[in-house]
Amino acid sequence: MAEADGDVLLEVKGLGKRFGGFVALEGIDLTIATGERLGLIGPNGSGKSTLVNCLCGTLRNETGTVTFAGKPLNGLIAHERTHLGLARSFQLPKPFHSMSLVDNLRIPLLYTVNARPHHHLTDAAIAERCATLLKDVGLADKARRRPRDLTQVEMRKLELARAVATEPTLLFADEAMAGLSHSEIEEILAVLLRLNEQGITIVLIEHIMSAVMSFSTRLVVLVAGHKIADGPPQEAIRNPEVERAYLGE
Ligand SMILES: Nc1ncnc2c1ncn2[C@@H]1O[C@H](COP(=O)(O)OP(=O)(O)OP(=O)(O)O)[C@@H](O)[C@H]1O
Ligand SMILES: [Mg+2]
Structure with a gap:
């Protein structure tokens, strides 16, 4: 099993999560290095979102x-x-x-900035950061619009921008592309690649395999709450256990 190279950003050891008697995650070990683009895949209900929830603190493992x-x-x-x-x-x-x-971005940005008492930003600097972020995700011309005015792909871009407004070093993008057309998927991938180039480590959770394979530098596969593969994408998908999980016995 491949381990992450470079500086370790996130290290998970033996993580387990139950819902009542149901074991949603068991014995998850995972290391993520700074700068990685990690694909996290697995069938529906395999525990991907639960893992994100445990790591981000919305659920307790x-x-x-x-x-x-x-x-x-x-x-x-x-x-x-x-x-x-x-x-x-x-x-x-x-x-x-x-x-x-723009206010949808200002709220999370202020939330982050205000938590750093020694890094005060002027209103103009806040406005500029929000504008840059909207530009980064391709929504610069919609700054004064409301979410209800957005198409589905624009809504996904806003959702990513809201997460990035907290100035993360690690971003989990949980199914940011479901239901989008091929060209819209390409747009979201371009946004994610740009964010990664800006230094954000990204975990892409996605069922659209062509997107996962083109984006990821490493692939982790969850099945029924267990990690069954972790390594270079082409190797991970050829793992017999992964093939069985996706194609059936
Ligand atoms: N709050 C909860 N209470 C009870 N069971 C839950 C809860 N959240 C998730 N589960 C169950 O845990 C399992 C894993 O769910 P999870 O949402 O993590 O899967 P997933 O891999 O993200 O699936 P999908 O690809 O469909 O998004 C599922 O069986 C789900 O029904
Ligand atoms: Mg999910």
Whole structure:
């Protein structure tokens, strides 16, 4: 099994999560290096979103340890993890519907900036960062619009921008492309690649295999709450256990 090269950003050891008697995740070990583009795949219900929820602090794992940028995360609640540099976009976008796009970014950005008392930013600097972020995701011309004015692909871009507004070092993009056309998928991939080039480590959770394969420098496969493969994408998908999980016995 391949391990991440380079600086370790996130280290997960023996993570387990139950819902009542149901074991959603068991014995998950995972290392993510700074700068990686990691694809996280697995059949429906295999535990991908649950893993993201445990790492970002919206769910509590019962077993295991998580270390992020050298700091143990166990016991930290979601917003404390956000302030350390962990961000995620949701499978179903969750914008502030009554606010303009620029305000949808200003809120998470202020939230992050205000947590750093020695890094005060002027209103003009905040506005500039929001504008840059909207430009990065291709929504510069919609700054004053509301989320309801957006197409589906634009809504996904806004969801990513809202996550990136917290200035993360690690971003989990949970099914940011489901239901999009081929060209729209390419647009989202281009956004994610740009963010990665800007230094954000990205975990892409996705069922669209062509997108996962073109984006990922490493692939992790979950099946029924267990990690069954971890390595170079072409090797991981040829793993017999992975083939069985996807194609059936
Ligand atoms: N809050 C919860 N309470 C009870 N069971 C849950 C909860 N969240 C998830 N589950 C169950 O845990 C399992 C893993 O769900 P999860 O959402 O992590 O899967 P996933 O890999 O993200 O699937 P998909 O590809 O469909 O998004 C599923 O069986 C799901 O029904
Ligand atoms: Mg999911």
